[in-house]
Amino acid sequence: MAKQPIGFLDSGVGGLTVVKEALRQLPQEDIVFIGDQARLPYGPRPASQVQEFTWQLTNFLLKKQIKMLVFACNTATAEALEVIKPHLSIPVVGVILPGTRAAIKASHNGQIGVIATEGTIASNAYEKAIKLRDPDLTVVSLAAPKFVPLVESNQYQGELARKIVAETLAPLKETAIDTLILGCTHYPLLRPLIQDFMGPKVQLIDSGAEAVSEVSVLLDYFEIANHHLEGPRQTSFYTTASPEMFDQIAGDWLDLNEIHAEQVNVKESN
């Protein structure tokens, strides 16, 4: 089992921020990634539809013989993880609890901000998870629906992005938060602009990167880490839309020269 790949799913390229950390921290693990770019963003969709789409991505990855499944998408984690996890025999990791734990660890004044898609914010998943663990903490939540389209259209750098980040996050500048959870795996691509606007005193939590720590804990706990890689590690990338934009963003972001995503139809594969 140790030699099987880890599967990552996302609505689009955002999950690559999780893959990037996995490539770095788990250099002996094979990775399969699928982004559902044809149907993004997931944020505004009803929960039942997010669950249906996430099941399709899950089934696609299960056919790749994955040993662990990572929901590298906050919306899918908020809406579908608890529904799908009980049906699988492999460990399933989401991004919300890792982000929650890291924020509780990082905050000194107990004032935590969360930015995420409308779906994740409406689900109240972060606030519930944080309050369940420490009822004394204060959570300020804010939907940032313009961020995902900005990233997926490869406009996550430059003046337009800077303007949208400032307009969106303005309400958070009035608060006393010392920690801000990037509650969508697309947002780390906007991290420099977000940090710039919020200032150096606010610590940003990349929930996706934190999820890799949980993956690592569970690989060890269940003794399914690959400690004997033969040859170079294998990575496979799939998208439900045209691979061109995917390859460009993925290549830039992952700092890999050659990424060739394969376009697949997850509806037919089921």
Added chain:
Amino acid sequence: MAKQPIGFLDSGVGGLTVVKEALRQLPQEDIVFIGDQARLPYGPRPASQVQEFTWQLTNFLLKKQIKMLVFACNTATAEALEVIKPHLSIPVVGVILPGTRAAIKASHNGQIGVIATEGTIASNAYEKAIKLRDPDLTVVSLAAPKFVPLVESNQYQGELARKIVAETLAPLKETAIDTLILGCTHYPLLRPLIQDFMGPKVQLIDSGAEAVSEVSVLLDYFEIANHHLEGPRQTSFYTTASPEMFDQIAGDWLDLNEIHAEQVNVKESN
């Protein structure tokens, strides 16, 4: 099961650096701690004896109905965890893998230092764990046998401590490490002096504090976190030696006014 306490064991007060993080990050969990001060340091003891003593501490904690056991001691983790873990039906967490993961995550140049007791260094546990996960990393290990007695005698601040830290760590200053694992749970009490000597460019990894992240992951994964604390959380501290020094160090370190450790004989309790 969620309402049962988490057990922590150590050779002495060092494990309190782990408890401190647990108190902060897991405010709804009851905690039972035992330090084997009568028989410390564990570092120079043969593995078989460390295993015998650790079994005694484990059995003491099991009688307290713990739901999870934390080896808050690197020497016990290196020498006894793999021996004891298969015999227990509750999750067991050590400090070496969490420290390993955090160092791999933190290092930018792939040069990682480890300081620990003679026993932990001789076991080669950190180097093995790091290399198994990433063979390309370089590990520089150094035993620091004078640090535990310094802490246990409450001399971990001041000029003597500064001098011993400088003398001990001098060989590491010649290396290119950018990350240094504090591979003994006593060492975080010396953290300001260690950071001062190594300089701001070397990132210190507190393996004990990192273990609390693993505790949190496993509490969630096995759904045994306490989300409904009734009244103030319970903490119990036990030592195998006189509680006076223990109470003083614990009170200072944990920033708690009143700690009254109870002296117990773990040999008789078995």
